[in-house]
Amino acid sequence: MRSCILLCLDKSLYNQVLFLSMADFREVFAKAKHIAIITGAGVSAESGVPTFRGAGGYWRKWQAQELATPEAFARNPSRVWEFYHYRRELMMSKHPNPAHTAIAECEARLSKQGRSVVVITQNIDELHRKAGTRHLLEIHGSLFKTRCTSCGTVTANHKSPICPALDGKGAPDPDAEDSQIPVEDLPRCEECNGLLRPHVVWFGETLDSDILTEVEKELEICDLCLVVGTSSIVYPAAMFAPQVSARGVAVAEFNMQSTPATDRFRFHFSGPCGTTLPPALARHETEIIS
Secondary structure, three states, X not given: OHHHHHHHOOHHHHHHHHOOOHHHHHHHXXXXXXXXXXXXXXXXXXXXXXXXXXXXXXXXXEEHHHHOOHHHHHHOHHHHHHHHHHHHHHHOOOOOOHHHHHHHHHHHHHHOOOOEEEXXXXXXXXXXXXXXXXXXXXXXXXXXXXXXXXXXXXXXXXXXXXXXXXXXXXXXXXXOOOOOOOHHHOOEOOOOOXXXXXXXXXXXXOOOHHHHHHHHHHHHHOOEEEEEOOXXXXXXXXXXXXXXXXXXXXXXXXXXXOOOOHHHXXXXXXXXXXXXXXXXXXXXXXXXXX
């Protein structure tokens, strides 16, 4: 009779029955030497960062997908810079949440034990860096870096505003008009005076091959992988954790809901990352702290 009931259960519900508990995860965590943590927009959303994905993800009358492209920048660099100026200024008012802090504290603690933690993030907001994470691979770039369209120089830039012409610009209201800033007044390279662009990976662009090589190396040696606050639908990042799982390594998913990749993982913890992650990464009773 019990087997008949299980057969009638919804597949997703049945899979949830198979997931192991937090106690089981903690046992795996206590033994792991190389931990890879893959993070997405869900982590930053708990700090009040807009995701700009799906319904309501608009800036003025455009979605991010319409502005975050090389073609959009070529057509109207002023509009694109207004959008990114708005995002930069917004991010300067945001702070790491308990999930960011738990990851950074875990990295610092485990490094003293000869263990490693690497954070592979799709986020461009630098909140992991603000929290204190040191081993960080930003596969989509950073809002606070620029790249020259002429000489290719990449520079960290936390100026507010990034240039005088953008001061007070970038209002997200649907009725706001484009400022139509002359291209010569937009952010310029200190090396060659070329036009700067945000150093982020736009739609239609490929990820940095050097960073991808680093990611591949970390995923090959990790003996525990966490997937935190990501929808697992943006490629190539969506395949990172399933590839780790395919070689028999435990993967734990921390997310508000299940994702297309959930069935491939050993653990799934539903709920806000800022609530579920801190107890998962807290010091284990078997840890020796020098």
